[in-house]
Amino acid sequence: MRRAPASVHTLIWRQIRVPTAVIAALVVLVVRVGISSYSLSGGARGMVGLRPVIENPAVSALYGRVTSLPNAGAFVEWKMGMFVALAIAMWSALMATRVTRGSEDDGTWDLLVVSRVGRQPALASAMGVLFEAGVAVGAATFLMLVSGGQRTGDSLLYGLAMVGIAWSGAALGLLGAQFFAPRRSASQVALCSIGLLFIVRVLADGSTGNEWLRWVTPFGWLENVGAFHHRAELWLLPLLALPIATSISAWRLQCTRDVGSAWWTRADRSRARESLLRTPWRFAWRERWGMLGAWTVGLGVLGLVVGYLTNALVQLCRTDPGYVKLLKRWGFGSMVTGRGFIAEACVLFAVAISFMVAALLVSIGTDSYQGRLDLPLSYGTSRAKWLASGVLTTVVATAAIAMFCALATWLGVVVSGTTMGLRAPLEGMANALTMAPWLIGVSVLLIALTPRFSYLVIAMMLTVFYVDAVLGPIMRWPAWLLDVSPFYHLHLVPVAPSNWGATLSLTLIGVAAGLLGLRVFTRRDVGH
Amino acid sequence: MGNALEARKLTKDFGGAVAVDSLDLAVDAGEVVGFLGPNGAGKSTTLRMLLGLLRPTSGEAVILGHHAGSSYAREHTAYVSGDVSLWPQLTGREAISFLGSLHGSLDAAYRDQLVELFELDSDKRIRAYSKGNRQKVALVAAFATRADVLLLDEPTSGLDPLMERIFRDCVIEAQHRGQAVLLSSHMIAEVEHLCSRVAMIRAGKLVSVADVEELRAHVGTEFEITGDVGDLRGVKGVTSVSPLPDGVRVQVVGSPDALLQALAKSHVTSLHTREASLEEIFLSFYDEPTSPS
Numbered sequence: 001m002r003r004a005p006a007s008v009h010t011l012i013w014r015q016i017r018v019p020t021a022v023i024a025a026l027v028v029l030v031v032r033v034g035i036s037s038y039s040l041s042g043g044a045r046g047m048v049g050l051r052p053v054i055e056n057p058a059v060s061a062l063y064g065r066v067t068s069l070p071n072a073g074a075f076v077e078w079k080m081g082m083f084v085a086l087a088i089a090m091w092s093a094l095m096a097t098r099v100t101r102g103s104e105d106d107g108t109w110d111l112l113v114v115s116r117v118g119r120q121p122a123l124a125s126a127m128g129v130l131f132e133a134g135v136a137v138g139a140a141t142f143l144m145l146v147s148g149g150q151r152t153g154d155s156l157l158y159g160l161a162m163v164g165i166a167w168s169g170a171a172l173g174l175l176g177a178q179f180f181a182p183r184r185s186a187s188q189v190a191l192c193s194i195g196l197l198f199i200v201r202v203l204a205d206g207s208t209g210n211e212w213l214r215w216v217t218p219f220g221w222l223e224n225v226g227a228f229h230h231r232a233e234l235w236l237l238p239l240l241a242l243p244i245a246t247s248i249s250a251w252r253l254q255c256t257r258d259v260g261s262a263w264w265t266r267a268d269r270s271r272a273r274e275s276l277l278r279t280p281w282r283f284a285w286r287e288r289w290g291m292l293g294a295w296t297v298g299l300g301v302l303g304l305v306v307g308y309l310t311n312a313l314v315q316l317c318r319t320d321p322g323y324v325k326l327l328k329r330w331g332f333g334s335m336v337t338g339r340g341f342i343a344e345a346c347v348l349f350a351v352a353i354s355f356m357v358a359a360l361l362v363s364i365g366t367d368s369y370q371g372r373l374d375l376p377l378s379y380g381t382s383r384a385k386w387l388a389s390g391v392l393t394t395v396v397a398t399a400a401i402a403m404f405c406a407l408a409t410w411l412g413v414v415v416s417g418t419t420m421g422l423r424a425p426l427e428g429m430a431n432a433l434t435m436a437p438w439l440i441g442v443s444v445l446l447i448a449l450t451p452r453f454s455y456l457v458i459a460m461m462l463t464v465f466y467v468d469a470v471l472g473p474i475m476r477w478p479a480w481l482l483d484v485s486p487f488y489h490l491h492l493v494p495v496a497p498s499n500w501g502a503t504l505s506l507t508l509i510g511v512a513a514g515l516l517g518l519r520v521f522t523r524r525d526v527g528h
Numbered sequence: 529m530g531n532a533l534e535a536r537k538l539t540k541d542f543g544g545a546v547a548v549d550s551l552d553l554a555v556d557a558g559e560v561v562g563f564l565g566p567n568g569a570g571k572s573t574t575l576r577m578l579l580g581l582l583r584p585t586s587g588e589a590v591i592l593g594h595h596a597g598s599s600y601a602r603e604h605t606a607y608v609s610g611d612v613s614l615w616p617q618l619t620g621r622e623a624i625s626f627l628g629s630l631h632g633s634l635d636a637a638y639r640d641q642l643v644e645l646f647e648l649d650s651d652k653r654i655r656a657y658s659k660g661n662r663q664k665v666a667l668v669a670a671f672a673t674r675a676d677v678l679l680l681d682e683p684t685s686g687l688d689p690l691m692e693r694i695f696r697d698c699v700i701e702a703q704h705r706g707q708a709v710l711l712s713s714h715m716i717a718e719v720e721h722l723c724s725r726v727a728m729i730r731a732g733k734l735v736s737v738a739d740v741e742e743l744r745a746h747v748g749t750e751f752e753i754t755g756d757v758g759d760l761r762g763v764k765g766v767t768s769v770s771p772l773p774d775g776v777r778v779q780v781v782g783s784p785d786a787l788l789q790a791l792a793k794s795h796v797t798s799l800h801t802r803e804a805s806l807e808e809i810f811l812s813f814y815d816e817p818t819s820p821s
Binding site: 182268269270271272273274277278279280283287290370371372374375376377378379380381382523524525526527 | 576579580581582583599602603605606607609611612613614615616617618619621622625626627628629630631632649650651652653655656666669673679
């Protein structure tokens with residue numbers, strides 16, 4: 001097979017270089033924070049008290065099973081490793097669908113395959129770029145660990161394991177792109193597969209007798225490698241080899257289908273359903289109903305799981321005073337009661353709901369820069385009405401889904417055998433929603449200013465603010481740095497009263513930003 | 529009839545790059561005006577300003593006496609772009625219905641007739657349509673709204689010749705109903721067939737707005753004369769003379785009186801006249817170098 005010219009390689013790299021730099025920077029930040037947290041907590045001696053926590057089945061299910069945390073690398077691997085791996089796999093899958101299915105969707109793939117480059121070398125080049133990006137992220141992890149004083153051999157092993165995770169995500173993205181079109185569908189299937197593989201690992205670590213399940217998921221192989229614990233290099237073999245084999249299968253599959261098509265196609269015909277097409281407000285629901293369904297199911301399941309964990313955590317606190325002491329030292333003292341745990345969980349829900357709000361709103365920006373607003377705006381609807389419909393739909397849907405999540409959490413609590421009224425999760429969730437006016441206002445402003453990059457900016461902003469609110473107090477960051485994070489101002493309702501002063505300030509900021517956003521949106525050039 | 533749409537000194541500056549420069553243009557009700565120009569001349573930018581999608585840097589766009597982009601203007605305008613972008617999950621019928629709802633009125637009987645005429649499979653989802661079929665969706669929606677002003681930007685790109693003919697019939701019907709049409713197109717034959725007036729734009733500046741006949745007069749009439757006609761250079765109105773095997777080809781601007789008087793003294797065996805096509809007129813405008821201004 002002829003190799004694609006270097007220019008094709010460069011072109012594909014250009015499509016993913018910014019997201020690759022962002023994920024590498026995020027990994028570097030998380031590893032750095034993990035190493036600092038370890039030393040601030042007293043190092044290996046400070047971790048001795050954490051033993052009951054790490055052995056708790058609920059905690060094992062989330063973070064993986066370990067028996068000790070002898071060094072900062074082990075702490076990073078346990079506390080952050082799984083979630084960093086999840087983020088890397090998802091990023092890699094999204095990049096894979098972007099350079100393959102995305103290029104087929106917008107027709108740029110046609111230009112490559114009809115040229116002398118050809119179809120097989122073009123996909124091989126895309127695979128090469130994705131694998132290189134995975135190596136770049138693994139190298140960033142390795143270098144950060146080594147610069148943080150961790151052993152080179154262990155760090156290299158962990159870096160290689162992260163490369164394997166990135167390649168696994170890319171392989172799933174490549175495979176999804178062969179079976180599904182358009183890119184959104186391929187990405188959704190790849191991300192759902194990654195989520196499923198993560199849940200399999202959770203099941204393996206969260207219950208006894210199911211440890212074998214770790215053998216069937218890359219997240220389990222990552223855990224089995226145990227770079228800073230037991231060092232089982234052999235597990236690198238499936239972690240690195242299977243993604244390569246899967247990618248080669250995807251490559252072969254591509255050669256046996258039509259360009260632009262997919263192996264699985266949905267019916268392209270449907271009877272017209274016009275009831276949700278009569279006004280921009282109704283259409284805003286119609287446009288988002290798939291997304292709303294997915295978020296409702298996702299947050300409902302999350303609520304059930306969190307609610308179900310309440311009993312295990314409360315029992316642990318009752319039987320282990322050392323654990324209670326440790327939680328207090330880490331700033332999670334309120335988690336010793338069921339209501340306190342729910343209050344902490346609602347802050348976590350606030351993060352998830354914030355991402356949902358952003359996802360629901362940014363379709364306004366996407367419609368704008370993809371040219372879909374041209375016809376509606378030329379046919380009688382105003383920009384203000386279009387924006388208001390999107391915002392109002394987001395407000396109503398967010399409130400409804402948050403309450404559904406509260407109900408699911410309460411059901412989880414009840415099923416776990418803890419006695420708690422429905423009011424506690426409802427109050428906690430209502431408190432989580434106090435951030436919404438700020439977020440909606442700021443999002444509207446960003447969508448008006450930069451529709452193409454609004455989601456990226458909002459997602460990065462939320463991530464930074466959450467990290468600021470969680471780690472800032474532990475790392476003793478300056479007060480002004482903590483004050484800028486809206487998450488920092490969320491009180492632990494229902495165990496503490498709402499922070500009405502901060503709510504009012506955030507709402508005023510949100511209203512001001514929203515009005516400014518409305519002004520910009522109604523005056524800017526559409527499609528630019 | 530008054531102006532249905534008007535551009536007054538319309539200017540758009542994209543951060544130093546002037547896309548449209550002091551453009552004046554008016555289209556009356558019941559009139560079809562062609563809008564010609566090479567790629568990047570500023571046709572789409574002008575149309576997008578008339579729709580209120582782009583804010584003019586200076587000047588004004590007016591639809592039926594109202595500011596372009598105002599609710600009144602939008603309620604009386606329909607638009608078709610050369611690259612129609614719609615929600616992929618909607619079917620063609622749903623997209624037409626949605627645009628009709630936004631407009632406030634849709635002639636359902638005419639819509640059904642148009643769906644049939646354009647042979648549009650309206651139960652298909654947008655994502656399954658070819659470019660030409662997406663174009664048909666936008667055309668059906670635009671004509672079925674019976675909007676007073678139709679702004680059409682390369683509306684037939686992707687349509688086959690049969691469908692182009694249907695499109696021409698629809699524009700003629702719209703004109704008879706008193707709708708104003710501004711038709712931006714690269715299909716010169718289409719513009720020649722449909723438009724009473726043509727506006728030509730180059731590098732953002734309007735170089736000519738005139739009836740097709742006036743434009744022809746600008747380029748002139750071509751005479752092919754066989755026989756012994758002598759030297760016709762210097763005859764009033766003659767702009768060029770080129771030899772033929774048994775005669776000459778003469779280009780005349782304005783009245784041919786002087787030429788005919790000169791020929792009266794010669795031995796002419798045959799004389800053919802041919803008017804310039806719009807394509808030749810178009811090329812005559814754009815072959816000229818851009819003025820240094």
